[in-house]
Amino acid sequence: MKSNLLLHTCGDRKTVGRVHSVFARGFNIEFPTQLLYVGGDDAPLSAFGLALPVARLRELLAGVRVGDLVVLKAQQLFIYGHDAVMSIDLAELPTVDLSVPAVACGIDAIAASEVYRQLDALGLERSIGLKVGHGFSDADREHLALLCEADKADFAANSRVVAYFAGRGQGLTPSGDDLLLGFTFALMLFGRYADWNRAVAAGVTPKTTTAISVAYVQAMLMGYVAEHLAALAALIDGGDARAVRQCVDAVTQFGHTSGVDTLFGFFLGLKFLTRSF
Incomplete structure (x- = not known):
């Protein structure tokens, strides 16, 4: 394949x-x-x-x-x-076909979806790579709040958030990159916030992080994601609890913490969308 x-x-x-x-x-x-x-x-x-x-x-x-x-x-x-x-x-x-799937779910229906409910119940923030060994720092919390609350049409604020998370953490795809990827993927599903995408493209580069992270982000901004992420996104439109659970489990098993980091970013993106509706 x-x-x-x-x-x-x-x-x-x-x-x-x-x-x-x-x-x-x-x-x-x-x-x-x-x-x-x-x-x-x-x-x-x-x-x-x-x-x-x-x-x-x-x-x-x-x-x-x-x-x-x-x-x-x-x-x-x-x-x-x-x-x-x-x-x-x-x-x-x-x-x-690994194109970012089209979803029929409206932003007003995100919080009622099985995907959102299960991600919310997992408490993903307890297991993400940024916390390993030390927990969230004050700077982590400040920039997570900015990620979730700042106007995504504000390119300066976007750039500040991306610059903080890009390359942050250890591994072939640092946790901060995975978080940005998941968050951006959620926004892309609903076709919004081109200014945010522009900041991600400018901030996640070979100068700021690993070549593998850059490849994943560039592919996503071109409209392509890994198979397990495409499958999870498709379930927003009405996946049953068992199918969602199996898909979420498959994503969490990816890498050391990459899957959890990506899911956490994805959940924060969905949460941001429900708040901005």
């Missing part, structure tokens, strides 16, 4: 990149304008990713190293490993 975002970023022109990072269950390839994540089909599909059968992924992981040359040409991905040249035929992979 592959994200439909790759149809726009992986055309027929020859593109040269490098293996950016390697993990136990996948690896990232960095091209000049886009990151590409190669993972297994036993995990949710990344907004900028492709998913291979697990056995095939293991073969690739055994041969790739950070820095290996990668060439993309005519939908063929060639990875020049230390011992062999490995290839992936992107044309053979079915495409999955």
